[in-house]
Amino acid sequence: MLDFFNIDSLLSEDERAVRDSVRRFVDERVLPIIGSCYVDGRFPKEILPDLAELGVFGANLPEEYGCAGLNNVAYGLIMQELERGDSGVRSFASVQGALAMYPIYAFGSEEQKKKHLPRMAKGEVIGCFGLTEPDFGSNPSGMITMAREQADGTWILNGSKMWITNGSTAQIAVVWAKTNGDKSDSSIRGFVVPTDSKGFKSKDQKGKLSLRASDTSELVFQDLVLPADAILPKSGGLKSPLMCLTQARYGISWGAIGAAMACFEEALEYSKTRVMFDRPIGGFQIQQERLAEMLTEIVKAQLVSLHLGRLKDAGTFTPQQVSLAKRNNVSIATDIAREARRLLGANGILAEYSAMRHMANLESVYTYEGTHDVHSLVLGQALTGLNAFK
């Protein structure tokens, strides 16, 4: 990997060691199979035990719960390397760590943490995150999924969720629901829902032209009975799931860099070896400009995420800063993937190369976890104090 700005010099030895270990794993275990997984529309489940053994799930959560206890920069570098493989593989790790393990860690009781987190870190239990609904994506406060508390303290859950990564593979779903008939978003609470509960149904969403190496599902809850201890006791209001999304978006800002790096490296290599008009196409100004543009944006994105990671470790980062990083980095990655695909000419449409796979994947990443447009409005509100959502 080209490190044009010697950004490695800003990383500690263990941050580099973590990055290099995951990088080698992705080179040896993900890249050889991911093209065919994508074409077949299949998540590469076979890598999960080794990915868990490596320790990537919830890697920035504490060691006492069986996690690696890494800082947020090392965690970001893991996301970068996984997405250098494929956005679907990184999405799996993001969902498991930032969207399923994190809410249990942040809002769960000590019993819930001890019960779930070590097994999730080992990959023995897979989690998913249910917030988005068919009619409520950018506007989660409008959700209609409802949990009602019974006289005996148990809960009855009704509703549905959509676009749920890992939804059909998960053993537990962290589901966000309004409670006890209260339609305001302050009544939203999180629940740990075993997916083998009676009244739980999941169905894979078919016909995806993006994130094909990832499972995306619809979840339906019909009179699903949950024990009293299924509720995440410290969750309260829409703020709770949004805190999870801030964690995941932070990782996505790094992940997008990985996808961009993969496309850039592929385009650079191709430009040096592909001969047209009797010389490598890298000798033509138009391709050099493409490559210069890609490199520049990657370096800028790397510095943004790295600084954001340092702020996160210092405990001073804001969700608005995460919005800026996610918005910028995913946007430049989609552009880089498209330009790389173009540089590759006709070969660029083949699954044998990665550019078009990343290009299609990144359209999902551009849209999920707060669309690009929603992050524009978050920044707009931060700048002007005026809320464009209301």
Next chain:
Amino acid sequence: MKIAVCIKRTPDSESRFKIAASSTAVDETGLKFDIDDFASYAVEVALQINEKQGPGETVVVAVGPDVVQETLRKAMSMGADRAVQLKTDAIPYDGLAVAKALAAELKAGNFDLVLFGKHAFDTSAGVVGTATAELLGIPCVTAATKLEISNGRGVARRELEGAAETVEFPLPAAVTIDEGIARPRYPSLKGIMAAKKKPLETKPAQLGAVRVTVKAMELPPERPAGRIIGEGTAAIPELIRLLQTEAKVL
């Protein structure tokens, strides 16, 4: 078992190398260094033996400046228990000088087994393992592609040109490790964090006299550009003629 693994830090073999202005060394600017591939196989072999045989200790040893501490920690992140740096500003080219430093450290260690890479990527000399064994007065097997230890004896397989041989030897012994013996494990993220807390001791390297030095280095000559001699079947006779008379491969 108490196993020592002597490891070396070498540049990534896929780097593009340039020769330094001195013309006696590689220009290290921009090169990425890591544990030598053969040394990493040796670390993996040691870890597997101790995992299989129950409680033991795997100690990694490296000669070199402070940057080798990173390489030692990498071996500890794979699972080695502790590390020793034999400190010197520069690693001498003379393998015997390095072997003397290693033997001085290892002789009091009561190791059952001392492992090395078959050779290191940067010099391809293959001297240090055998020379250290000689200085320690223990049997040495080179380029093992399989190694089994039981009841105080070792059995190793060696690949020869068109054949293979199996040798046996008593412990303590030194074995240099060839590729293909084991796939080095990925340092786990927990392993990386744990390695920071494992003991890493630094001592001055008691190097022997340096009698062999590099006089000059050169890169292989640039390959001449290819040439197109024609198109389609019409070009075949000329192609065959050139392969016979010029390239002399037919």
